Amino acid sequence: MEKLLYEYQSRIDHANSETGVSSHCCFCSMQCAIELRVETASSRISGIQPIKDFPVASGKACPKGIVAHEHARHRERLTMPLLRKGGELTMVSWEEALSAVADRIRTIQQRYGSDAFAVFGGGSLTNEKAYLLGKFARVALRTKNIDYNGRYCMSSAATAMNKVFGVDRGMTVPLSDIPLAKLILIVGANIADCQPTMLPYLRQAQKNGAKIVVVDPRKTTTAKMADLHVAIKPGTDSALMNGILHVMVEEDLIDSSFIAERTVGFEEVADAVRSYTPAKTAQLTDVPAEDIVQIARWYGTAETALLLTARGIEQQARGVNNVISCLNLVLASGKIGKPGCGYGAVTGQGNGQGGREHGQKADQLPGYRLIENPEDRAYIASVWGIDECELPGKGKSAYELFEDMAKGEIKGLFVLASNPVTSSPNSSFVKKAVAGLDTLVVVDLFLTETAKMADIVLPGSAWTEDEGTMTNLEGRVIVRRAAQKPPGQARLDWRILADLAKLLGKERFFSYDSTEDIFEELRLASAGGKADYSGITYSKIEQQRGVFWPCPSDDHPGTERMFTERFAHSHGKAVFYPVQFEPPKEMPDEEYPYTLTTGRLMIHYLTGVQTRRTVLLNSRQPAPYVEMHPQTAAASQVEDGERVELVTRRGSAKFKVKVTTAIRPDTLFVPMHWEEEQSVNLLTLAELDPESRMPEFKLCAVSIKKINSKAEGERTHELEKIGLGR
Known part of the structure; x- marks a missing residue:
């Protein structure tokens, strides 16, 4: 990491940059403050400098953040609309492309109904674009079928927090609270690689005397810094938590006053965990009984404590x-x-928090209002100037949209800044479903795997060109400022939506002059909702260096720490729910003897569309690999650096072997940042959580086949050398 920063800083120091534009990194949910250094004459961004006095990350940037601008001017950047003619994507004018989109939407909806055209968004969109996309779907298209890739990210945690606390804000405390904790329990989160600039907060907590416990099947970079790492058996997380709570109850390490005064339902939970003795829990989880007792005592007796989770336990069919x-x-x-x-x-995507608050999710309206709640519908209809009966109802979740495409119930799809053909589980099925559409429209920067399948591709805007707000993992709303204009004929994403709405006869509902105009409407739409932004303005954000929601009035400072006096349920109390452990749906067996799990690398982001086009990043990890324990490698008769074919019930893919003792012998790990034949989602399982509709990305049964072919080895070398052309 230090070498990468040094290399890039040396390039910055020699740049002829004259203007600094304050902004925030486009990648993870930390949203670190940075200054874009813009050459006045050319408007070229010559480099990035972390901003030292911002309260998040305190002047630090990770390897991705320091080169976050580079992909915006990559040679493969789309700068003209593309329309498929004679089977080939051909450059056309905006007038022809937008007219084609509008005509196809009208044709499909007239023939099959409004809901036959679906919308798919992303968790990296600004709040303004997320809000506008939800409004575009429901007002311009009048379709119920809108969802986004955040369904694959935060939906299980969001559902659980709504049930227990009454509201979903990723972190109930600001990052500055982390050093105050004396015990930090991290379950299924690799913070060191996924949110690198969050790591100093953990280190400071340790300096202050905190103990850190990490629960993860892999000994990740985060686990290596822990006081205790427990290599849990994949898919047994709820059993471990029940076992810890069992000890806390038995040893009276609970807060009876808090339970009595501020919660309901504890007795049912206490009864549910009664059978989860340390011995039984150890059998279920492979975590030693003494470690279970130790965690319970540390957590129960600590003066202060934080519990952090991420995709490791959330991307499961029992994630909620x-x-x-x-x-x-x-x-x-x-x-x-x-x-x-x-x-x-711990939110993953740049706007994973804000992206789900204002209407991209199938069941939600702005401000976390529910689309099936009559009062919520009436309020949003009044803000938008439509009749409540014109609002569609609740649509399908992300993966279910593709199931409906496969059934022929959805005929058209509009995708904004997302790559669902790669990011969805069982991606061969998804690709086939998308291929059967009458019309696919994609707005993006590059020809992603999804965009390559499109009938119409519209060149959108990069983060350096967009202005708007983001909401980081704390719930802090910040402002990004634009530093340059889109290249060629590329357009700002929000203007594309407004232009299409005009062609569809809905211009009066989408008349904005700036992103701040959109935000002002978002403020009104969120007023009185659980995610209330009505007291937040661009100027207030800049004055306070970010404003935490809920912020219900102009004179309200924002809410840094949640639930100090009451929870968000109408009765003001939190609700306990008993949980019984259920094993994963797809268990290893004789044919598929291992468990496959997936995750992120520090160097890359999401499906790698941006980071694989950044030279310094891609050079460090140009291809995926499969981690396996030495015992597993020996049993499969493979060595470090050799190639294997991984096979599941859905498909197969080939990867280079990385032998490491930092993973359980029964578990394999493949990172998620590659497309097409290098995508791990060719293998993953689409079993959905019954409440959140989150797919089971983290768990599926897999077998290993050794590859002996010399030709295969030569092909591998070529793929790695060119990074699949990126």
């Missing part, structure tokens, strides 16, 4: 129950609503 089992620990300990105490679902 996994998170609830964690929240039961938080409530039973009473360690929430005060400094150094709380819960955090």
Whole structure:
């Protein structure tokens, strides 16, 4: 990491940059403050400098952040609209492209109904674009079928927090609370690689005397810094949490006053965990009984404590129950609503928090209002100037949209800044479903795997060209400022939506002059909702260096720490829910003897569309690999650096072997940042959580086949050398 920063800084120091534009990194949910250095004459961004006095990350940037601008001017950047003619994507004018989109939408909806055209968004969109996309779907298209890639990210944690706390804000405390905690329990999160600039907060906590416990099947970079790492058996997270709570109850390490005064339902949970003795829990989880007892005692006796989760336990078909089992620990300990105490679902995408608050999700309207709630519908209809009966109802979740495409019930799809053909589980099925559409429209920067299949591709805007707000993992709303204009004929994403709405006869609902105009309407639409932004303005954000929601009035400072006096349920109390452990749907067997899990690398982001086009990043990891334990490698008769074919019930893919003791012998790991034949989602399982509709990305049964072909080895070398052309 230090070498990468040094290399890039040396390039910055020699740049002829004259103007600094304050902004925020486009990648992870930290949203670190940075200054874009713009050459006045050419408007070229010559480099990035972290801003030292911003309260998040304190002047630090990770390897991705310091080169975050480079992909915006990559040679493969789309600068003209493309329309498929004679089977080939051909450059056309904006007038022809937009007219084609509008004509195809009208044709499909007239023939099959409004809901036959669906919309798919992304968790990296600004709040303004997320809000506008939701409004575009429901007002311009009048379709119920809109969802986004955040369904694959935060949906299980969001569902659990809504059930338990009454509202979903990823972290209940600001990052500055982390050093105040004396015990930090991290479950299924690799913060060091996924949110690198969050790591100093953990290190400071350790300097202050905190103990850190990491629960993960892999000994990740985060686990290596822990006081205790437990290599849990994949898919047994709720059993472990129940076992820890069992010890806390038996040894009276709970906060009975807090439970009595501020919660309901504890007795049912206490009864549910009664059978999860350390011995039984150890059998279920492979975590030693003494470690289970130790965690319970550390957590129960700590003066202050934080519990953090991420995709490791959330991207499962029982992800909601996994998170609830964690929240039961938080409530039973009473360690929430005060400094150094709380819960955090560590958001992954840049606007994973804000992106789900204002209407991209199938069941939600702006401000976390529910689309099936009559009062919420009436309010949003009044803001938008339409009749409540014109609002569609609840649509299908992300993966279910593709199931409906496969059934022929959805005929058209509009995708904004997302790559679902790659990011969805069982991606061969998704690709086939998308191929059967009458019309696919994609707005993006590059020809992603999804865009290559499109009938119409519209060149959108990069983060350096967009202005708008983002909401980071704390719930802090910040402002990004634009530093340059889109290249060629590329257009700002929000203007594309407004232009299409005009062609569809809905111009009066989409008349904005700036992103700040959109935000002003978002403020009104969120007023009185659980995610209330009505007291937040661009100027207030810049004056306060970010404003935490809820912020219900102009004179309100924002809410840094949640639940200090009451929870968000109408009765003001948090709700316990009993959870019983259920094994994964797809268990290893004789034919598929291992468990495959997936995750992120520090160097790359999402499906790698941006980071694989950044030279310094891609050069460090140009191709995926499969981690396996030495025992597993020996049993499969493969060595480090050789190629294997991984096979699941859905498909197969080939990867180079990385032998490491930092993973369980029964588990394989493949990172998720590659497309097409290098995508791990060719293998993953689409079993959905019954409540959040989150797919089971983290768990599926897999077998290993050794590859002996010399030709295969030569092909591998070529793929790695060119990074699949990126």
